[in-house]
Amino acid sequence: MPTYRPDIASIPVYTPGKPIDEVARELGLDQIVKLASNECPVPPFPEVEEAIAAATGTLHRYPENSSYRLVRALAATHDLAEDYFWVGAGSSQLLGCIALAVGGRGTSAVYADPSFVMYGLYAVLSGSESIRVPLDTHLAHDLDAMEAAIRPDTTVVYVCNPNNPTGTHVSGDAVWRFIESVPDRVLVVVDEAYAEYATAPDYASAIPLAVERDNVVVARTFSKAYGLAGLRVGYAIGRPETLAQLRRTQPPFSVTTLGQVGATEALRHPDRLAERIHDNARGRAWLAVELAARNVEVAPSQTNFVMLLGERDTQRVAKESMERGVIIRTLGPSARVSVGTPEENARFIEVWDEVASSHTSS
Numbered sequence: 001m002p003t004y005r006p007d008i009a010s011i012p013v014y015t016p017g018k019p020i021d022e023v024a025r026e027l028g029l030d031q032i033v034k035l036a037s038n039e040c041p042v043p044p045f046p047e048v049e050e051a052i053a054a055a056t057g058t059l060h061r062y063p064e065n066s067s068y069r070l071v072r073a074l075a076a077t078h079d080l081a082e083d084y085f086w087v088g089a090g091s092s093q094l095l096g097c098i099a100l101a102v103g104g105r106g107t108s109a110v111y112a113d114p115s116f117v118m119y120g121l122y123a124v125l126s127g128s129e130s131i132r133v134p135l136d137t138h139l140a141h142d143l144d145a146m147e148a149a150i151r152p153d154t155t156v157v158y159v160c161n162p163n164n165p166t167g168t169h170v171s172g173d174a175v176w177r178f179i180e181s182v183p184d185r186v187l188v189v190v191d192e193a194y195a196e197y198a199t200a201p202d203y204a205s206a207i208p209l210a211v212e213r214d215n216v217v218v219a220r221t222f223s224k225a226y227g228l229a230g231l232r233v234g235y236a237i238g239r240p241e242t243l244a245q246l247r248r249t250q251p252p253f254s255v256t257t258l259g260q261v262g263a264t265e266a267l268r269h270p271d272r273l274a275e276r277i278h279d280n281a282r283g284r285a286w287l288a289v290e291l292a293a294r295n296v297e298v299a300p301s302q303t304n305f306v307m308l309l310g311e312r313d314t315q316r317v318a319k320e321s322m323e324r325g326v327i328i329r330t331l332g333p334s335a336r337v338s339v340g341t342p343e344e345n346a347r348f349i350e351v352w353d354e355v356a357s358s359h360t361s362s
C-alpha cells in the first residue's frame with residue numbers, strides 16, 4: 001500500500017450535491033429544483049454564452065497564463081491598477097494557494113465556525129492548525145473573539161463576509177476595526193464570494209483596505225451573482241507585493257480560455273448583474289416572509305441563500321423534499337436553502353408545506 005500522509009485522514013470527503021439529471025432519473029421526476037449549492041438559478045448572460053461559443057476555436061492552445069484581458073477588465077471595473085488582481089480557477093483555488101503560501105507546520109489559521117468549509121480543508125493540506133471561533137449569538141462573526149484567538153504562530157485569519165452558511169454579515173466599520181487590530185504579520189483574507197448580493201446599508205467591501213495594506217486580501221468569484229459556477233473563475237485583490245508572493249503557489253494555466261473569455265464578457269454587463277441582484281433580494285425577502293408565516297425563522301441574509309433556524313428533523317425534511325424534486329442542504333439540525341427563481345421558491349414552499357411542518361419539533 002502506498003504511504004499516505006496521516007493528517008489527510010482528518011479531511012472529511014466532500015460530497016457534492018447530486019447532479020440534477022441523476023436525481024431526476026433516479027426518482028422518475030421531470031422537474032428538479034436544486035436549491036442546495038448557492039448557485040445562480042438562471043443561465044449565464046446571453047452575451048457570455050455567445051462569447052464562449054465563439055472562443056472554442058482556440059482550445060488547442062494553452063490559455064493565456066496571466067488572464068491578461070480579464071485582469072484588464074477587472075481593473076477597469078474596480079478602478080484600480082492591473083497589478084492589484086490575481087485570477088484563479090474559482091476563488092476556492094486562490095484560497096488554497098493562500099493557505100499554502102502562509103501555512104505549514106508550526107502555523108495556525110483562525111476562522112469562524114460555522115463558515116466556508118474550505119478554510120479548514122486547506123488548513124489541513126497546508127499543515128496549519130485550525131483555530132475555530134464560534135459565531136456570536138446573532139450567527140455573525142465574533143470579531144473580538146477572533147482577534148483574541150490570534151496566537152503568535154497564527155499566519156492567516158479568514159473573514160467570510162457575508163458568511164456561508166449563515167448568510168449573516170458584519171459591518172464595514174467592524175471589519176475595518178478588526179483589521180486595524182490584527183498584527184501586520186498576519187494575513188487577513190476577506191472572502192467576499194457573496195458581496196454582490198449584499199444590500200444592508202452598513203455592509204462595505206474590504207477592497208479599499210486590501211489596496212492600502214499588505215496584509216489584507218479580498219477574494220471574489222464569478223460563481224455566484226455572475227452565474228458562472230461551471231466556468232471556475234475567481235479573483236483576489238491585494239497589494240502587488242502581496243499577490244506576487246501568494247501566486248507562487250498557483251499551478252500555471254489554472255484559468256481556462258473559456259473561463260477568461262466568459263468572465264471578461266460578464267463584466268461588460270453591469271445592468272444584467274444589477275437585475276439579478278435585484279431578483280435575488282426579492283426572492284430572499286419572499287422566502288423569509290413565507291417561512292416566517294410558517295413559524296420558521298431564518299438568519300438575516302445578505303447572500304443568495306437563507307439558513308433556517310431552530311431544531312428540526314432536517315435530514316428527514318431534506319430527504320422527503322428530494323423525493324418531491326426539491327434539493328436543499330442540511331447542516332446538522334438546520335438547513336440552507338438557496339434563492340431560486342420565483343417558481344422554484346414557490347415550489348420549495350409548496351413542498352415545505354407537504355413535508356416540513358409535520359416534522360418541526362421546536
Ligand SMILES: Cc1ncc(COP(=O)(O)O)c(C=O)c1O
Nearest residue numbers: 090091092116164193221223234
Ligand atoms: C464563502 C465562499 N467562498 C468561496 C467560494 C468558492 O467559490 P468558487 O470556487 O466557485 O469561486 C464559495 C462557494 O460556495 C463560498 O461559499
